[in-house]
Amino acid sequence: MPQGALEGIKVLDLTHHIAGPYCTKLLADFGADVLKVERPEGDPSRRMPPFFHDETDIEKSLLFLYLNTNKRGVTLNLKSRQGIDMVKQLAQESDMVVENFSPRVMPGLGLGFETLRELNASLVFVSISNFGQTGPYRDYRATDIVEYAMGGLMYIFGTNQGTPLKHALHQAQFKAGTDSASAALMAMYHQRMTGEGQHVDVSIQECVASGLRDVIDNYTYTGGVRRRQPNHSGDLTRMRATSDGYILPNPGITARMNWNAVVEFLDAPELDDDKFRTASAQLANAEELGEIMDRSFLNKKKYDMFFGAHKLRFIYGIVQSPEEVMTDEQFKARGFFVEVDHPATGTLTYPGAPFNMDGTPWEIRKPAPTLGEHNREVWGEKFGYSDLELGQLRAMEVI
Amino acid sequence: MTAPLAGVRVIEMGQLIAVPWATKMLADMGAQVIRLESCDRLESYRTDALFQNSVDGEFWNRGGNFYEHNRNKLGITLDLSQPEGLAILRDLISIADIFVENFTPRVVKNFDLEPHSLREIKPDIIMVSSTGYGYTGPWANFGATGPATEGASGLSYMTGYRDGPPVMSEIPYTDYTSGEHTVFAIMAALMHQLRTGEGQFVDVSQTQATSVTVPEALLDYAANQRIAPRVGNEDSAMAPHGCYPCSGDETWVVIAVSTDDQWASLCRILGKEDWLKDSRFADSLSRWQHRLDLDTMLPAVTREWDSKDLMNRLQNVGVAAGAVMDSSDLLFDPHLLDRGFYELVPHDSSTGMPPLPYASRPWKFETTPPVQGKAGPIIGEHNKLVLGDLLGISEEGMTALEAKRIIGYAPTNPRAVSRPSPEEQVRLGRMQRYDADYRERLNQAYGSG
Numbered sequence: 001m002p003q004g005a006l007e008g009i010k011v012l013d014l015t016h017h018i019a020g021p022y023c024t025k026l027l028a029d030f031g032a033d034v035l036k037v038e039r040p041e042g043d044p045s046r047r048m049p050p051f052f053h054d055e056t057d058i059e060k061s062l063l064f065l066y067l068n069t070n071k072r073g074v075t076l077n078l079k080s081r082q083g084i085d086m087v088k089q090l091a092q093e094s095d096m097v098v099e100n101f102s103p104r105v106m107p108g109l110g111l112g113f114e115t116l117r118e119l120n121a122s123l124v125f126v127s128i129s130n131f132g133q134t135g136p137y138r139d140y141r142a143t144d145i146v147e148y149a150m151g152g153l154m155y156i157f158g159t160n161q162g163t164p165l166k167h168a169l170h171q172a173q174f175k176a177g178t179d180s181a182s183a184a185l186m187a188m189y190h191q192r193m194t195g196e197g198q199h200v201d202v203s204i205q206e207c208v209a210s211g212l213r214d215v216i217d218n219y220t221y222t223g224g225v226r227r228r229q230p231n232h233s234g235d236l237t238r239m240r241a242t243s244d245g246y247i248l249p250n251p252g253i254t255a256r257m258n259w260n261a262v263v264e265f266l267d268a269p270e271l272d273d274d275k276f277r278t279a280s281a282q283l284a285n286a287e288e289l290g291e292i293m294d295r296s297f298l299n300k301k302k303y304d305m306f307f308g309a310h311k312l313r314f315i316y317g318i319v320q321s322p323e324e325v326m327t328d329e330q331f332k333a334r335g336f337f338v339e340v341d342h343p344a345t346g347t348l349t350y351p352g353a354p355f356n357m358d359g360t361p362w363e364i365r366k367p368a369p370t371l372g373e374h375n376r377e378v379w380g381e382k383f384g385y386s387d388l389e390l391g392q393l394r395a396m397e398v399i
Numbered sequence: 400m401t402a403p404l405a406g407v408r409v410i411e412m413g414q415l416i417a418v419p420w421a422t423k424m425l426a427d428m429g430a431q432v433i434r435l436e437s438c439d440r441l442e443s444y445r446t447d448a449l450f451q452n453s454v455d456g457e458f459w460n461r462g463g464n465f466y467e468h469n470r471n472k473l474g475i476t477l478d479l480s481q482p483e484g485l486a487i488l489r490d491l492i493s494i495a496d497i498f499v500e501n502f503t504p505r506v507v508k509n510f511d512l513e514p515h516s517l518r519e520i521k522p523d524i525i526m527v528s529s530t531g532y533g534y535t536g537p538w539a540n541f542g543a544t545g546p547a548t549e550g551a552s553g554l555s556y557m558t559g560y561r562d563g564p565p566v567m568s569e570i571p572y573t574d575y576t577s578g579e580h581t582v583f584a585i586m587a588a589l590m591h592q593l594r595t596g597e598g599q600f601v602d603v604s605q606t607q608a609t610s611v612t613v614p615e616a617l618l619d620y621a622a623n624q625r626i627a628p629r630v631g632n633e634d635s636a637m638a639p640h641g642c643y644p645c646s647g648d649e650t651w652v653v654i655a656v657s658t659d660d661q662w663a664s665l666c667r668i669l670g671k672e673d674w675l676k677d678s679r680f681a682d683s684l685s686r687w688q689h690r691l692d693l694d695t696m697l698p699a700v701t702r703e704w705d706s707k708d709l710m711n712r713l714q715n716v717g718v719a720a721g722a723v724m725d726s727s728d729l730l731f732d733p734h735l736l737d738r739g740f741y742e743l744v745p746h747d748s749s750t751g752m753p754p755l756p757y758a759s760r761p762w763k764f765e766t767t768p769p770v771q772g773k774a775g776p777i778i779g780e781h782n783k784l785v786l787g788d789l790l791g792i793s794e795e796g797m798t799a800l801e802a803k804r805i806i807g808y809a810p811t812n813p814r815a816v817s818r819p820s821p822e823e824q825v826r827l828g829r830m831q832r833y834d835a836d837y838r839e840r841l842n843q844a845y846g847s848g
Contacts, residue, residue, distance in 0.1 A: 005591040030587050049635050050619040050627075062618035113765075132763070137734040141719035143655040145632060145640060149721040152729045154642065154653070156569055158560075160828050164642050164651055164723050165566055166632055168557035171576075174612035176761070178579040183762035185586035186428050190403035190767055192593055199765040206740055206761035209729060211575030213416065214448055216741070217463030218830075219726040220755045220848065221450045223837030224821065226726060227649065229569050230828040239546075239567055246555075246565055248546050310541045317547025319565050322620040325553040325610060333536035336607055349621040354580045354611045356533070358514070359599030360591050 004031015005360035009188060011035070012094040013071060014078075014087070016043045018170050019128050019204060020100035021067040022177025023184065028070035029353070029362055035090065035378065036071040039078065040397060042371045043068075052345045058371060059344035065368045066350060069340065073369025074378045078109055080398045089383065091116045091123060095191065096184060100128040103138050113199040123197040124187040128180045132203035142204065147172035151208020152215060160230040175211070176204040233290025234282050236262075239319070240297040247302045248317035249309075265312060268296040342367035375399050402429025403767045407589065410491050411435065411472070412500035412512075414442055416545075416574035417529045417605060419468040421581035422499060426471035427760055427769045433491060433785055434472045436778060437479070438807040444468070445778070447816040450752050454815040460750050460777040467757065470744060474776025475785045476807050479510055484805045488512075490790055493520045496592070497585060499527040505540045514600035523598040525588045529581055533604030543605065545571025552609035557616050559629040576612060577605035638683070638690035639665075642723060643697045645706035649831050651723035652706045654697070654713065662686065664716040668709075669700050727834060730756060731844055738763075743845050744772040747780065754847040779808040 009032040013024040021036075021043070028034040036043075045067065046058040053060070077083045088111070091097055097116065099106055106112050106127070113125045127133055130142035131150075140146075148154040148166040158165035180202045187200050218224040231238055237250050251262050256279070263271045270292055275285045282289055297305070302318055309316035320328060326337060326349065338352040353362035379385045379399065393399045407430040413419045419434070426432040436442060441459065448463035478484040488510075492498050498517060500507065507513055507528065517524045528534045531543020532551065546567050549555050554573075559566040584601045592598055610617065619625050634640035634655065642653045656662050659682060666674045674680055674696075679689040686693065701709065706722040713720035722728065730741060741756035752774075760769065786792045786806065800806045824830040834840065841848025 005587040007591075008594065009590070026583060050615060050623065050625070052622045054623060062622055063615050066614040066618060131734060132738055135734045135737040137714075140714045140721075141717065142721065143634075143637065143640075143657075143719050145634070145642070145653045145655055146719050146721035149642070149651070149653040149723040152724050152726070155651075155723050155725045158566060162560065163632070163644075165558070165560065166642075167554060167568070167572075168627075168629070169554075169613055169615055171554075171612060175576070175579060178576075178583055179761045182424070182579065182582040182586055183764075185583065185590055186403045187764060187767075189586065189589060189593065192590070196766065198767065201763040201765075202761055203738070203740075204761075206735075206738075206758075209735070209740065210758050210761045211420070211570075211572075211578070212758070213464055213467060213570045215570075215726045216730065216756070216758055217448055217467055219730060219834075219837060220757075220841060221448065221463045222452055222821070223834040224726075224824065225831040225834070227828070227831040237546075239565065241564065246550070248544075248550050248567070250544060250547070252542075310538075313542065315542035315544055315547065317544060317550045319550040319555050320553060321556045322553050322613075322616045322626050325551070326617060326620060328551075330532050330536045330538040331607070331610075334533050334604065334607070336610070345622070348618070351611050351614050351617050354608045355584045355601055355603040356535075357584070357588065357599055357601050359597055360587075 002359065002361055004363070005357060006030045006032040009033065009096065010094045012087070012090050012097045013037065014097060014099040015128070016100065017045050018063070018067065018173035019176040019180065020098055021045065022174055023126070023128065023180040024071065024098050025067050025069060026178065026181040027184065029364070031360065034071040036068060036073045036369065037076050037087065038073060038371065040075045040399065046371070052348070057344065065342060065345070068368035069350070069364050070366055071369060072374040072378065073372065074375050075372040075399050077398050080396065082393070082396070082398045084110055086379070086383070087111060088116070088119060092119045094120070094123065096124040096126065096188065098126045098128070098180070098184065103127070103129050103133045117197065121197060122191055122195050124184060124191055124200065125197065126180055126184045126187070126200045126202065128176055128202045128204065130203070131205050133201040144170045144172045147204050147208050151205050152212050153208050156212070156215060156226055156228055158228050160228050162228070164228065172204055172208050176202060176207040179207045179210070232283065232286045234286030234293070236282065240293060242297050242300050242302040242305060245302045245321075246319040247297065247305050248319065250315045250317065252315050254312070254314060261312065265308065265314070266293065266296045268292055338364055340364050340367050343370060372399065400767050402770050403764065404429040407431070407497070408495045409433065409497045409499060410488070410495045412498070412502065414501060415444060416468055416571055417578050418499055418501040418581065420575060420578035421585065422472065423468055423470050424582050424760060425585065429770055432472040433781070434469065434474050434776070435488065436474060436476050438476050438778070438804070438809065439478065439811045441810040441813055445810070446813055449815065450750070452818055454817055457749065457809070458815045459810050459813045460747065461752060466746070466775050469775025470757065471770055471773055472775055473781040473785055474778065475782050476779045478805045481803065481805050483800070483803065485510060487786065487790065487805070489520050491785070492517055492524060494789070495521065495524065496589070497525045497527065499529070499581070499585070501529040503530060503540045503542060504528070504534050518598070521598070523592060523596055525585070525592060525598045525601065527581065527585055527588070527601045527603065529577060529603040529605060531604070532606050534602040545574045548573040548577070548605040548609060551606045553613050553616055554609055557613065557627065557629060560631045561629065561633070563629065565629065573605050573609045577603055577608040580608040633690060636683070636687060638687040639693040639697060640690070641694050641697070643701040645701055645704050645709065647705065650706040652701055652704070652709050653721050653723060655719040656686070657683065659683065661718045664718050665713065668712050668716060671700060725831065731840065736844060741845070742772050743847055744774050746774040747777045749777060756841065756845045778810065779806065782806050782808070
């Protein structure tokens with residue numbers, strides 16, 4: 001049977017919330033052996049909405065269930081001396097530790113990189129934090145919106161005269177999880193080549209600030225401070241409402257080369273007029289152009305327009321709702337959505353692989369762990385704690 | 400100590416962001432990235448966002464968006480429409496570890512560069528395709544832009560002001576999201592190659608790589624048949640949680656409060672202790688229920704504050720807050736300066752451009768440093784190095800290739816995008832302002848500008 005691309009990489013996962021768990025999910029879904037260590041009350045993301053059937057239950061947070069597939073899960077109290085010793089034991093036989101505590105926590109627990117390196121010289125130690133392990137903001141707090149603001153994405157996002165906006169949900173955290181997984185593998189590559197481990201410091205703020213086209217260069221090249229862009233009503237690529245949703249028109253160079261094709265596609269003969277034919281004319285008569293376009297689009301259905309446009313090689317885009325994403329024929333043909341069976345929810349449809357690899361499968365081998373699910377397997381079978389000792393550890397609130 | 404990816408060779412047939420951003424990261428970390436360009440079909444980023452808006456001379460070697468995404472790469476020109484050009488590409492692939500491209504399958508097929516063809520050239524090649532909707536399936540040959548894949552992924556549908564339409568990013572946001580996943584994909588394939596000696600084909604759908612980052616929305620529909628409404632900057636649990644105006648023109652602060660302690664600290668810093676007695680805001684649930692009231696009350700108070708001052712004061716008492724940073728805030732931010740996030744990168748002397756700061760990488764490696772930054776190639780810069788030294792083509796051979804226009808050193812028909820004057824840009828609302836002293840400020844902070 002073909003193995004995952006990351007088969008043989010052992011990851012000790014001390015992460016919580018989103019950024020860290022997404023990093024280790026990527027590793028686990030592509031074959032790494034990931035052991036997730038949770039605090040005895042569980043990863044805080046177990047308490048994040050939305051919940052399966054809206055039942056507020058630590059086994060039913062949909063975000064947690066998604067972020068922790070393919071991991072084994074144990075609980076451990078990192079505030080106990082015994083807990084610290086057990087983490088050290090695990091770190092000794094891991095290739096990699098991933099953590100996303102605030103920068104003072106791991107050294108404070110006696111689990112800093114310097115300490116663990118002494119136990120395992122080839123350990124790759126990945127720290128993910130809001131602003132990095134160094135610098136004046138290292139202890140600052142952040143949530144996704146703070147990262148959007150301080151990473152520079154928010155100032156240029158939203159309507160020209162409106163309040164700066166962020167994307168819905170937790171995009172900065174996912175960016176950081178992805179970048180961390182990449183960095184982790186770069187360090188692993190070096191480790192496999194040389195046997196040397198090292199510390200990798202990922203800043204979520206910098207993950208956001210790494211992807212800003214036309215912002216920094218505007219300043220360094222011209223002194224310009226780019227703001228949220230205006231969007232004139234005659235803009236040919238402006239998002240338009242259809243009778244059933246929204247579409248993202250883009251006639252591409254055809255608008256310049258063959259305006260008649262655009263007129264015909266929009267079925268709007270009144271656009272067959274020199275006052276709309278060139279880019280400067282379109283700008284000069286933007287309002288009238290916009291009104292005609294709005295009317296034309298409102299008479300049409302978005303998928304009809306989308307597929308019609310692509311027949312003509314206009315690179316139209318379409319705004320799909322979650323329901324439409326889950327039923328779209330392209331995702332279906334690619335087998336993107338997968339069924340995952342979890343004891344608390346039964347079988348549920350999850351988003352699947354971010355990309356397809358033809359030699360090494362992406363697969364869900366097991367659902368997210370229930371709290372402490374693998375305590376007996378890991379502490380008992382691997383570390384030789386008897387049932388009695390496990391009971392004692394539980395009583396002492398170590399696990 | 401060498402960079403971690405030293406010895407890895409990548410051939411890139413990329414354009415714009417999705418692939419170039421990913422290979423820039425690999426190049427920074429030591430991979431040798433050889434990037435193909437066409438003199439006939441010049442990449443549009445070469446001729447836009449020009450240094451000092453100057454369209455004089457070889458302006459195509461002064462494009463800001465090109466340099467943002469191509470640091471530390473080797474650049475060659477190659478006309479793939481001529482069989483000899485294609486043969487050179489196949490020779491390069493035969494000595495590469497990775498071939499990565501972001502064209503539609505139709506184009507890839509036309510050039511006979513499909514995975515099975517590449518395996519005949521190099522059995523253990525890693526081929527990476529990045530397309531809008533994926534290499535397979537009924538939408539495979541649909542051209543796509545960043546906004547299109549953002550729309551298709553489900554992300555746009557969820558994003559926008561309360562009761563308003565979806566709001567799109569103004570940069571090709573998903574190019575970065577998919578680029579981030581492409582770096583990971585390449586590293587995963589490389590780890591497998593290192594362990595087993597096997598290459599493979601990696602098929603990145605930019606839409607798929609974005610849909611995996613909105614699981615809450617997709618699973619909420621799968622489990623509960625619910626589609627949450629667009630709610631601007633509101634959060635599903637925290638309140639206040641939003642973006643509020645500050646004292647300067649176009650300055651803003653974001654504030655996110657989750658606990659009672661943080662709420663009390665916020666009220667104290669803002670001098671609004673009376674809000675602590677307001678029963679609407681007595682606990683986190685009640686604050687969340689009255690979040691729209693909070694969003695109405697806060698601006699009048701935050702307007703009295705400088706955004707960075709308020710950020711620092713709130714952070715000092717444990718409240719998550721941040722100034723909404725524009726480009727100059729980012730470049731001169733004490734924290735990012737301390738971390739050296741923007742890296743001074745020298746340009747080819749023919750461009751007349753001084754070394755300038757560019758965003759580096761979101762990670763720092765303790766022992767294996769990135770390579771010393773060098774700007775992306777001027778067009779055809781490494782023809783000799785790659786075709787001559789690496790492939791062993793003789794000087795006469797190079798001259799013949801140039802005569803046949805298979806390689807070249809200037810675009811065939813370049814057209815500069817001339818941007819409006821600074822005054823006009825400000826009047827149109829595209830730019831907030833221009834700093835007359837920007838070079839002085841850059842010089843002060845970075846020693847060059």
